[in-house]
Amino acid sequence: MQDTDLEGLFATARAGRPSPSAGLTARITADADAVQAGFKPAPIPAGRRPWAGWIAAMGGHRVLAGLATAALAGLWLGFAQPAPVLTLTLTLREAFAADAGPWAIELIPSLDAFGLEG
Amino acid sequence: MALDALSDVSDEALLVLYANGDPWAARALTLRLTPRLLGFAALMLADRTEAEDVTQEAMLRLWRMAPGWQQGGARVSTWLYRVASNLCLDRLRKSRPRGLEEVAEPEDAAPGAVARLIEADRMLALDRALAALPDRQRQAVVLRHIEGLTNPEIAAVMDIGVEAVESLVARGKKGLTALLSGRRAELGFEDGD
Numbered sequence: 001m002q003d004t005d006l007e008g009l010f011a012t013a014r015a016g017r018p019s020p021s022a023g024l025t026a027r028i029t030a031d032a033d034a035v036q037a038g039f040k041p042a043p044i045p046a047g048r049r050p051w052a053g054w055i056a057a058m059g060g061h062r063v064l065a066g067l068a069t070a071a072l073a074g075l076w077l078g079f080a081q082p083a084p085v086l087t088l089t090l091t092l093r094e095a096f097a098a099d100a101g102p103w104a105i106e107l108i109p110s111l112d113a114f115g116l117e118g
Numbered sequence: 119m120a121l122d123a124l125s126d127v128s129d130e131a132l133l134v135l136y137a138n139g140d141p142w143a144a145r146a147l148t149l150r151l152t153p154r155l156l157g158f159a160a161l162m163l164a165d166r167t168e169a170e171d172v173t174q175e176a177m178l179r180l181w182r183m184a185p186g187w188q189q190g191g192a193r194v195s196t197w198l199y200r201v202a203s204n205l206c207l208d209r210l211r212k213s214r215p216r217g218l219e220e221v222a223e224p225e226d227a228a229p230g231a232v233a234r235l236i237e238a239d240r241m242l243a244l245d246r247a248l249a250a251l252p253d254r255q256r257q258a259v260v261l262r263h264i265e266g267l268t269n270p271e272i273a274a275v276m277d278i279g280v281e282a283v284e285s286l287v288a289r290g291k292k293g294l295t296a297l298l299s300g301r302r303a304e305l306g307f308e309d310g311d
Contacts, residue, residue: 002307008307009298014266036136
Protein backbone atom coordinates (compact mmCIF):
# COMPACT_ATOMS: atom_id res chain seq x y z
CA MET A 1 0.00 0.00 0.00
CA GLN A 2 1.48 3.32 -1.11
CA ASP A 3 0.61 6.91 -0.31
CA THR A 4 -1.10 7.28 -3.68
CA ASP A 5 -3.19 4.18 -2.97
CA LEU A 6 -4.21 5.63 0.37
CA GLU A 7 -5.18 8.88 -1.33
CA GLY A 8 -7.26 6.79 -3.75
CA LEU A 9 -9.11 5.27 -0.80
CA PHE A 10 -9.70 8.71 0.69
CA ALA A 11 -11.05 9.93 -2.65
CA THR A 12 -13.42 6.97 -2.78
CA ALA A 13 -14.62 7.82 0.71
CA ARG A 14 -15.14 11.48 -0.23
CA ALA A 15 -17.16 10.50 -3.27
CA GLY A 16 -19.13 7.89 -1.37
CA ARG A 17 -20.35 10.09 1.48
CA PRO A 18 -23.75 8.83 2.61
CA SER A 19 -26.65 11.09 1.69
CA PRO A 20 -28.90 12.12 4.56
CA SER A 21 -32.24 10.36 4.36
CA ALA A 22 -35.43 12.35 3.95
CA GLY A 23 -36.40 11.25 7.45
CA LEU A 24 -33.20 12.61 8.99
CA THR A 25 -33.56 15.92 7.13
CA ALA A 26 -37.17 16.20 8.27
CA ARG A 27 -36.22 15.51 11.91
CA ILE A 28 -33.46 18.10 11.83
CA THR A 29 -35.65 20.82 10.30
CA ALA A 30 -38.45 19.97 12.75
CA ASP A 31 -35.96 20.45 15.59
CA ALA A 32 -34.92 23.77 14.04
CA ASP A 33 -38.53 24.99 13.83
CA ALA A 34 -39.28 23.94 17.40
CA VAL A 35 -36.20 25.67 18.78
CA GLN A 36 -36.81 28.80 16.68
CA ALA A 37 -40.38 29.04 17.96
CA GLY A 38 -38.99 29.50 21.45
CA PHE A 39 -36.82 32.49 20.58
CA LYS A 40 -37.99 35.83 22.02
CA PRO A 41 -37.48 38.92 19.87
CA ALA A 42 -34.49 40.89 21.05
CA PRO A 43 -35.35 44.25 22.70
CA ILE A 44 -34.71 47.23 20.44
CA PRO A 45 -31.89 49.39 21.81
CA ALA A 46 -33.09 52.85 22.95
CA GLY A 47 -31.13 54.59 20.22
CA ARG A 48 -32.98 52.64 17.54
CA ARG A 49 -36.56 53.27 18.75
CA PRO A 50 -38.52 55.09 16.04
CA TRP A 51 -39.76 57.82 18.39
CA ALA A 52 -36.34 58.50 19.94
CA GLY A 53 -35.48 61.13 17.30
CA TRP A 54 -38.81 62.95 17.78
CA ILE A 55 -38.34 63.13 21.57
CA ALA A 56 -34.87 64.56 21.07
CA ALA A 57 -36.21 67.14 18.57
CA MET A 58 -38.81 68.33 21.09
CA GLY A 59 -36.14 68.99 23.68
CA GLY A 60 -36.01 65.77 25.61
CA HIS A 61 -38.15 64.07 28.21
CA ARG A 62 -38.22 67.04 30.67
CA VAL A 63 -39.58 69.45 28.08
CA LEU A 64 -42.21 66.93 27.04
CA ALA A 65 -43.24 66.47 30.67
CA GLY A 66 -43.69 70.25 31.03
CA LEU A 67 -45.75 70.42 27.85
CA ALA A 68 -47.97 67.61 29.07
CA THR A 69 -48.52 69.34 32.44
CA ALA A 70 -49.44 72.63 30.75
CA ALA A 71 -51.87 70.86 28.44
CA LEU A 72 -53.57 69.11 31.35
CA ALA A 73 -53.80 72.36 33.32
CA GLY A 74 -55.46 74.08 30.35
CA LEU A 75 -57.92 71.27 30.03
CA TRP A 76 -58.77 71.48 33.73
CA LEU A 77 -59.30 75.28 33.57
CA GLY A 78 -61.62 74.85 30.65
CA PHE A 79 -63.87 72.40 32.43
CA ALA A 80 -63.70 73.54 36.07
CA GLN A 81 -64.01 77.37 35.63
CA PRO A 82 -62.51 78.65 38.92
CA ALA A 83 -64.59 81.31 40.85
CA PRO A 84 -62.81 84.50 39.65
CA VAL A 85 -63.28 83.54 36.04
CA LEU A 86 -66.90 82.57 36.71
CA THR A 87 -67.62 85.98 38.32
CA LEU A 88 -66.22 87.84 35.35
CA THR A 89 -68.24 85.74 32.96
CA LEU A 90 -71.50 86.37 34.87
CA THR A 91 -70.86 90.11 35.10
CA LEU A 92 -70.27 90.45 31.42
CA ARG A 93 -73.31 88.36 30.61
CA GLU A 94 -75.64 90.49 32.83
CA ALA A 95 -74.25 93.73 31.45
CA PHE A 96 -74.81 92.76 27.87
CA ALA A 97 -78.25 91.39 28.70
CA ALA A 98 -79.25 94.83 30.17
CA ASP A 99 -78.15 96.44 26.93
CA ALA A 100 -75.71 98.64 28.73
CA GLY A 101 -72.67 99.98 26.98
CA PRO A 102 -69.32 98.56 27.79
CA TRP A 103 -68.51 101.82 29.72
CA ALA A 104 -71.22 101.04 32.28
CA ILE A 105 -69.88 97.64 33.19
CA GLU A 106 -68.39 97.52 36.64
CA LEU A 107 -65.79 94.86 36.49
CA ILE A 108 -64.66 95.61 40.08
CA PRO A 109 -67.73 96.89 42.02
CA SER A 110 -65.89 96.92 45.35
CA LEU A 111 -63.81 99.92 44.16
CA ASP A 112 -66.84 102.28 44.48
CA ALA A 113 -66.11 102.95 48.13
CA PHE A 114 -62.65 104.23 47.33
CA GLY A 115 -64.12 106.52 44.61
CA LEU A 116 -66.63 108.15 47.01
CA GLU A 117 -64.00 109.10 49.54
CA GLY A 118 -62.35 111.28 46.89
CA MET B 119 -35.74 34.98 2.20
CA ALA B 120 -36.27 32.04 -0.19
CA LEU B 121 -33.98 29.01 -0.25
CA ASP B 122 -32.44 29.85 -3.66
CA ALA B 123 -31.47 33.31 -2.51
CA LEU B 124 -29.50 31.85 0.38
CA SER B 125 -27.04 29.82 -1.70
CA ASP B 126 -24.35 32.53 -1.57
CA VAL B 127 -24.86 33.41 2.08
CA SER B 128 -22.18 32.21 4.52
CA ASP B 129 -22.97 29.65 7.22
CA GLU B 130 -22.42 32.28 9.89
CA ALA B 131 -24.83 34.75 8.27
CA LEU B 132 -27.41 31.98 7.84
CA LEU B 133 -27.18 31.19 11.53
CA VAL B 134 -27.83 34.85 12.38
CA LEU B 135 -30.80 34.87 9.99
CA TYR B 136 -32.11 31.74 11.70
CA ALA B 137 -31.77 33.34 15.12
CA ASN B 138 -33.69 36.35 13.80
CA GLY B 139 -36.59 34.15 12.73
CA ASP B 140 -35.91 33.50 9.03
CA PRO B 141 -37.81 30.30 8.16
CA TRP B 142 -35.51 29.29 5.27
CA ALA B 143 -32.14 29.68 6.95
CA ALA B 144 -32.42 26.42 8.89
CA ARG B 145 -33.29 24.52 5.70
CA ALA B 146 -30.31 25.99 3.88
CA LEU B 147 -27.96 25.15 6.74
CA THR B 148 -29.38 21.62 7.01
CA LEU B 149 -28.90 20.93 3.30
CA ARG B 150 -25.39 22.39 3.38
CA LEU B 151 -23.98 20.90 6.58
CA THR B 152 -25.80 17.63 7.20
CA PRO B 153 -24.11 15.54 4.45
CA ARG B 154 -20.62 16.44 5.70
CA LEU B 155 -21.56 15.85 9.31
CA LEU B 156 -23.23 12.54 8.55
CA GLY B 157 -20.26 11.36 6.46
CA PHE B 158 -17.83 12.24 9.22
CA ALA B 159 -19.91 10.54 11.92
CA ALA B 160 -20.40 7.45 9.76
CA LEU B 161 -16.64 7.05 9.33
CA MET B 162 -16.01 7.66 13.01
CA LEU B 163 -18.68 5.25 14.25
CA ALA B 164 -19.02 2.81 11.32
CA ASP B 165 -22.72 2.70 12.12
CA ARG B 166 -25.29 4.54 10.02
CA THR B 167 -27.98 4.71 12.70
CA GLU B 168 -25.63 6.06 15.34
CA ALA B 169 -24.17 8.48 12.81
CA GLU B 170 -27.67 9.85 12.11
CA ASP B 171 -28.30 10.25 15.85
CA VAL B 172 -25.03 12.15 16.27
CA THR B 173 -25.81 14.35 13.26
CA GLN B 174 -29.26 15.24 14.58
CA GLU B 175 -27.92 15.94 18.07
CA ALA B 176 -25.10 18.15 16.75
CA MET B 177 -27.54 20.15 14.60
CA LEU B 178 -29.92 20.48 17.55
CA ARG B 179 -27.10 22.00 19.61
CA LEU B 180 -26.40 24.38 16.74
CA TRP B 181 -30.02 25.58 16.70
CA ARG B 182 -30.02 26.10 20.45
CA MET B 183 -26.86 28.19 20.51
CA ALA B 184 -27.80 30.29 17.45
CA PRO B 185 -29.03 33.37 19.43
CA GLY B 186 -25.72 33.53 21.28
CA TRP B 187 -23.50 32.99 18.23
CA GLN B 188 -20.53 35.34 18.31
CA GLN B 189 -19.83 36.65 14.81
CA GLY B 190 -16.16 36.79 13.98
CA GLY B 191 -15.39 33.77 16.17
CA ALA B 192 -15.15 30.14 15.08
CA ARG B 193 -16.65 29.01 11.80
CA VAL B 194 -19.96 27.18 12.07
CA SER B 195 -18.59 24.10 10.32
CA THR B 196 -15.58 23.92 12.66
CA TRP B 197 -17.85 24.29 15.68
CA LEU B 198 -20.12 21.54 14.36
CA TYR B 199 -17.25 19.14 13.68
CA ARG B 200 -16.07 19.73 17.22
CA VAL B 201 -19.49 18.94 18.69
CA ALA B 202 -19.89 15.89 16.45
CA SER B 203 -16.38 14.70 17.32
CA ASN B 204 -17.12 14.86 21.03
CA LEU B 205 -20.44 13.08 20.56
CA CYS B 206 -18.72 10.33 18.53
CA LEU B 207 -15.92 9.92 21.07
CA ASP B 208 -18.47 9.71 23.90
CA ARG B 209 -20.30 6.94 22.08
CA LEU B 210 -17.06 5.12 21.27
CA ARG B 211 -16.00 5.24 24.91
CA LYS B 212 -19.32 3.83 26.06
CA SER B 213 -19.44 1.06 23.49
CA ARG B 214 -17.21 -1.98 23.67
CA PRO B 215 -14.09 -2.00 21.49
CA ARG B 216 -14.81 -3.06 17.96
CA GLY B 217 -12.80 -5.65 16.08
CA LEU B 218 -11.96 -5.46 12.44
CA GLU B 219 -14.73 -7.85 11.51
CA GLU B 220 -17.43 -5.91 13.32
CA VAL B 221 -17.68 -3.19 10.69
CA ALA B 222 -20.89 -3.83 8.78
CA GLU B 223 -20.67 -5.25 5.31
CA PRO B 224 -21.92 -2.81 2.67
CA GLU B 225 -25.15 -3.50 0.85
CA ASP B 226 -24.77 -5.61 -2.26
CA ALA B 227 -23.81 -3.65 -5.32
CA ALA B 228 -25.79 -4.03 -8.52
CA PRO B 229 -24.91 -7.30 -10.29
CA GLY B 230 -22.24 -6.86 -12.94
CA ALA B 231 -21.24 -3.41 -11.80
CA VAL B 232 -17.55 -4.18 -11.29
CA ALA B 233 -16.66 -0.58 -10.56
CA ARG B 234 -19.25 -0.44 -7.80
CA LEU B 235 -17.95 -3.69 -6.32
CA ILE B 236 -14.41 -2.36 -6.27
CA GLU B 237 -15.65 0.87 -4.73
CA ALA B 238 -17.61 -1.04 -2.10
CA ASP B 239 -14.55 -3.20 -1.33
CA ARG B 240 -12.41 -0.10 -0.95
CA MET B 241 -14.93 1.58 1.35
CA LEU B 242 -15.21 -1.54 3.48
CA ALA B 243 -11.43 -1.89 3.68
CA LEU B 244 -11.02 1.75 4.64
CA ASP B 245 -13.87 1.56 7.19
CA ARG B 246 -12.28 -1.48 8.84
CA ALA B 247 -8.81 0.00 8.84
CA LEU B 248 -10.09 3.29 10.27
CA ALA B 249 -12.02 1.40 12.93
CA ALA B 250 -8.79 -0.28 14.01
CA LEU B 251 -7.00 3.03 14.56
CA PRO B 252 -7.00 4.78 17.95
CA ASP B 253 -9.95 7.20 18.16
CA ARG B 254 -7.89 10.40 18.02
CA GLN B 255 -5.84 9.20 15.03
CA ARG B 256 -9.00 8.21 13.20
CA GLN B 257 -10.57 11.58 13.96
CA ALA B 258 -7.52 13.48 12.69
CA VAL B 259 -7.17 11.42 9.50
CA VAL B 260 -10.86 11.69 8.61
CA LEU B 261 -10.97 15.43 9.23
CA ARG B 262 -7.78 16.03 7.22
CA HIS B 263 -8.07 13.68 4.27
CA ILE B 264 -11.79 13.09 3.85
CA GLU B 265 -13.46 16.20 5.23
CA GLY B 266 -10.68 18.41 3.86
CA LEU B 267 -10.11 20.58 6.92
CA THR B 268 -6.81 22.40 7.34
CA ASN B 269 -4.48 21.51 10.21
CA PRO B 270 -5.32 24.71 12.14
CA GLU B 271 -9.04 23.95 11.73
CA ILE B 272 -8.49 20.40 13.00
CA ALA B 273 -6.50 21.80 15.91
CA ALA B 274 -9.51 23.98 16.80
CA VAL B 275 -11.89 21.02 16.48
CA MET B 276 -9.75 18.71 18.59
CA ASP B 277 -8.59 21.41 21.00
CA ILE B 278 -4.91 20.57 20.50
CA GLY B 279 -1.94 22.23 18.82
CA VAL B 280 -1.19 22.10 15.10
CA GLU B 281 1.94 20.02 15.69
CA ALA B 282 -0.10 17.44 17.59
CA VAL B 283 -2.51 17.31 14.64
CA GLU B 284 0.35 16.69 12.22
CA SER B 285 1.64 13.92 14.45
CA LEU B 286 -1.78 12.27 14.77
CA VAL B 287 -2.37 12.42 11.02
CA ALA B 288 1.07 11.00 10.23
CA ARG B 289 0.69 8.15 12.72
CA GLY B 290 -2.83 7.46 11.48
CA LYS B 291 -1.75 7.22 7.87
CA LYS B 292 1.16 4.98 8.85
CA GLY B 293 -1.27 2.75 10.71
CA LEU B 294 -3.66 2.61 7.76
CA THR B 295 -0.80 1.71 5.42
CA ALA B 296 0.26 -1.11 7.72
CA LEU B 297 -3.31 -2.40 8.12
CA LEU B 298 -3.96 -2.37 4.38
CA SER B 299 -0.59 -3.71 3.29
CA GLY B 300 -0.87 -6.77 1.14
CA ARG B 301 -4.35 -5.84 -0.12
CA ARG B 302 -3.24 -3.63 -2.97
CA ALA B 303 -4.19 -6.01 -5.74
CA GLU B 304 -7.40 -7.05 -4.00
CA LEU B 305 -8.49 -3.41 -3.89
CA GLY B 306 -7.73 -2.86 -7.58
CA PHE B 307 -4.67 -0.64 -7.25
CA GLU B 308 -2.32 -2.62 -9.47
CA ASP B 309 -3.62 -1.21 -12.71
CA GLY B 310 -2.26 2.23 -12.04
CA ASP B 311 -5.53 3.21 -10.28
